[in-house]
Amino acid sequence: MGNTYTITGTNTTSVYITVAETTTAFGFGGTIIIDGASTVSFTATTPEILIYWHLDMTCTTQTNENTATTIQCTSASCTCTATAAPGVATGPTPVDMAIDVPIDDTDPANLVITTFSWLEDTVIPAESFNLSLDTTPTGDDIGTITGAINGNVIVFGWTTGTTYFWKVTAINCFGSTESAVWSFTTEADPTLSTPEFNTASFSVFPNPAKDVISIKTDVSLISADVYNQLGQRVMQINTQALINKTININNLNNGIYFLKINAEDKQQTIKFIKE
Numbered sequence: 001m002g003n004t005y006t007i008t009g010t011n012t013t014s015v016y017i018t019v020a021e022t023t024t025a026f027g028f029g030g031t032i033i034i035d036g037a038s039t040v041s042f043t044a045t046t047p048e049i050l051i052y053w054h055l056d057m058t059c060t061t062q063t064n065e066n067t068a069t070t071i072q073c074t075s076a077s078c079t080c081t082a083t084a085a086p087g088v089a090t091g092p093t094p095v096d097m098a099i100d101v102p103i104d105d106t107d108p109a110n111l112v113i114t115t116f117s118w119l120e121d122t123v124i125p126a127e128s129f130n131l132s133l134d135t136t137p138t139g140d141d142i143g144t145i146t147g148a149i150n151g152n153v154i155v156f157g158w159t160t161g162t163t164y165f166w167k168v169t170a171i172n173c174f175g176s177t178e179s180a181v182w183s184f185t186t187e188a189d190p191t192l193s194t195p196e197f198n199t200a201s202f203s204v205f206p207n208p209a210k211d212v213i214s215i216k217t218d219v220s221l222i223s224a225d226v227y228n229q230l231g232q233r234v235m236q237i238n239t240q241a242l243i244n245k246t247i248n249i250n251n252l253n254n255g256i257y258f259l260k261i262n263a264e265d266k267q268q269t270i271k272f273i274k275e
Contacts (some may be wrong), residue, residue, distance in 0.1 A: 007051055008039040018052040085175030087121020089129070089168040093229070094184040101184045102227055102258040103158045104271055113186075114153040114229055114256065118168050118179070126170035126177075134165045137181050160189035187269070204259060208273035215245040219263040227258045249274050 009015025018035040019042055033049070034042045093115060094101050104112040120126060131148035133156075134141050145152065148168070164186070168179045203216045215221065221242040226235035226249070234257070237247055247259075252274045260269045 004043045006041040020050050080173035082172045082174040084124050085177045086126035086170040086172045087124045088177050089118040089170050089179040091119035092182045093117040096182040098184040100187045102187055110155045111158045112153055112155050113158055116152040116154055117150050127172045130169040132167050137165050158186055160186050162186050202268055204270050204272050208275040211250045213247050213249055222262045224261045229256055
């Protein structure tokens, strides 16, 4: 149902073609979809179609089962109610060309970037999505997540200072539509620039926090930056504001953030949750 066919007779000077629903008692009424001499084209309107071949339009010659051909619908399109492929996915997270996207290395064996999401088309919605990752603008040499969830947290062997490319394919029973190819670059490796703190003597509390977070360390702080999950810097705190080693996060939306702290010749990034 919904597929388009063209039927052409072998003997184009005399064959007459009639296309009908299978429920039609041919010659005794019913619904004829199309008929004509030599060749006809039509779009199937029911799951099963009968095509009758005769020598003339009176349909009185060769009236036997050998003159009937059945087209049966066996694919997913038989029950498809969509009239077009889904609309394209837009509005990616991480945002296109984002930089310094944080890698959550809380579990070094399972590095995480969170989250991958997009805006779904509401006019012609998708039934499912595939998410493809690559290290080049074309292909999916990293792989494709079939049945990806909008808001995926992806565990992968992410590397710092690396640009990744990704796209989302929206799928419904009628077809599929690929998004543009987006990119993002992960945060730089802090070990290549400034040494990290000893994490045993450095912490942020409370975590989760509602209004204020405090930094516990014996090292004099120089500056701090807060990044959201898109890799965007949402707060920049200077030395003067860090005298009490506290940061007011009351204006942040609820969610996961990354606090990058600079102190003396060292640097450390810690994840915290604003609730």
